[in-house]
Amino acid sequence: MPVTAFSVLAETTEEADAEREAPRRKEHIRNAAVADILAAAEAVFARAGFAGATMAEIADGAGVPKANLHYYFRTKASLYQAVLDNTLTLWLSETDGITMDADPATALGDYIRAKMRLTATHPDASRVFANEMLHGAPQIGDYLRNELKALVDEKSKAIEHWAKQGKIDPIDPRHLFFTIWAATQTYADFQPQVCAVLGKSKISRAELDRATDQLVTLVLKGCGVKIA
Amino acid sequence: MPVTAFSVLAETTEEADAEREAPRRKEHIRNAAVADILAAAEAVFARAGFAGATMAEIADGAGVPKANLHYYFRTKASLYQAVLDNTLTLWLSETDGITMDADPATALGDYIRAKMRLTATHPDASRVFANEMLHGAPQIGDYLRNELKALVDEKSKAIEHWAKQGKIDPIDPRHLFFTIWAATQTYADFQPQVCAVLGKSKISRAELDRATDQLVTLVLKGCGVKIA
DNA sequence: GTCTATACCTGGATAGAC
DNA sequence: GTCTATCCAGGTATAGAC
Structure with missing residues (x-):
């Protein structure tokens, strides 16, 4: 599970000076330790x-060593933000x-x-997101109100267009998204509950495929989507 | 939002002695402060x-005062367990x-x-539960594997019986429960996301009614349930 | 039974050697 | 750039007065 974006690294002005006017994009991962730190942090925060x-x-x-974390990311909050x-x-x-x-x-x-595949391959990312949400989204409130809202607004228009053409029932697209997000992410966020009810110690690939197929059927049929 | 069950109170053997052999069931809420503490704790833990x-x-x-919490509930963990x-x-x-x-x-x-009504009236309870789940359910793992699993097993048999009678599609009842739980609880657990996408500061009663109606339709139609 | 004052410890952050 | 040793704030829990 490699991590590829490091947007909130601690600023190292000394190094920037040393590079003179060298283009910012020339910067690269200085040390594999940074990737390890972000991966470990995601797991622990999750x-x-x-x-x-x-x-x-x-x-x-x-x-x-502990001190290196504060070298790459000045504070615990910065590290959390990067994750x-x-x-x-x-x-x-x-x-x-x-x-x-x-x-x-x-x-x-x-x-x-x-979405279900993403839940399976990045369960810890889902849990970090869920944690932030539960606590009132203090860090990502702006992101939700801007980028995410804009994206959902745009996609909702497409779905409403489908409805006008009679290809889907006249539903509220936003609540449909809420349902899809919740139903998929629950397999990461509420994994202990899923495992307990199914009587298994982990969710198998086959089980998740069954869940995916059933959810797709439920949503398509439930929204009156014509199968082409 | 009154709290009615106090199963994990700190033990006060002195008081038990004072009551001699008086029946346990005669015990009652000694002080309204205990209810206040549990209500406040639920909000803060959520x-x-x-x-x-x-x-x-x-x-x-x-x-x-802070010390009174430790008088009624010996530790922070006990108080959390009670909530x-x-x-x-x-x-x-x-x-x-x-x-x-x-x-x-x-x-x-x-x-x-x-379920949706419960989410609306007790959002903090939903969030405490979600938090516990996210952290691997260390406290309630046994409950999930016993009481909850038994309940779902029983209800699943009923739904499978419906399927044999042709009243509903032959679905997996357990995954249907996961979907229903997730889709309803998301309005409490992920409230910041819902509000941001809808462009509102809070979820209105009318909005939640719309969401409920749509979810009921989605599930019934999606499972091929005949409307009587 | 109730509260004030405090002991003790965990954990984030840093100074300074290498 | 890297790490060891340390500082200090914040938080649980308790002792002991009332």
Whole structure:
């Protein structure tokens, strides 16, 4: 699970000076330790939340001394913000297929499948996001009100267009998104409950495929989508 | 939002002695402060999680000095457990209507509406539960594997019976429950996201009614339930 | 039973050697 | 650039007066 974006690194003006006027884009990952730190931080923040996570635990997970965390990321809050930024870029993706002239069954089905895949491959990212949400979204409130709202507004127009053409029931697209997001992310966020009810110690690939197929069917049929 | 069950009170053997052999059931709420403490604790644990919550904040919310919390509940963990116990009793309710000989449309529709009402009236309970889940359910794992699993197993048999009678599509009832739980609780747990996308500062009663109606329609139609 | 004052400890952050 | 040792704030829990 490699991490690729480091938007909130601690500023190192000395190094910037040393590079003179060299283009910013020339900057690259200075040390693999940074990636390890972000990966370890995601796991710890996912399980313990911001308050419950300790820098010592993250340092252990990354295999570096505690002080190095404060060298790369000045504060615990900065490190948390960097982890959040990574998860948000993940969340915005996958909606490309939902357009006015797309086939609803294909577009919605593919979107749900993609969301479920994301939940399976990045469960910790889902949990970090959920934690932030539960605590009132102090860090990402602006993101939700701007980028996310704009994206949903645009996609909602496409779905309303489908409805005008009789390709889907006249539903509220926003609440449909809430339902899809919740139903997919629950397999990461509420994993202990899912495992307990199913009587299993982990959610198997086959089980998740069954869940995905059922959810796709439920949504398409429930919205009156004509299967092309 | 009165709190009614106090299963994990700190033990006061002195008082028990004073009561001699008096029946346990004769015990009653010794002080309204205890109810205030539990109510305040639920709110604080919901917003901050277990680690993020502080005893000082809870004491402030309840209007009592910090030390009194440790008098009624020996530790922070005991207080948290007491809050959790209250929420779990809430969660188990509302499934009474789902029986083999019930009408699927009525039973499922009523259940979804009841769950959504619960989300609206007890959002903090939902958030405390979600927090515990996200952190791996260390306190309530046993409850999930026993009481909850037994309940879902029983209700699943009823739904499978409906399917044999052709009253509903042959779906997996467990995943249907996961979807319903997630789709309803998201309006409490992910409230900041819902508000941001809708462009509102709070979720109005009317908005939640729309969401409820749409979800009931989605589920009933999506499962091929015949409307009686 | 109730509250004030305090002891003790965890954990974030930093100074300074290498 | 990297790490060891340390400082200090904040928070749980308790002792002891009333």
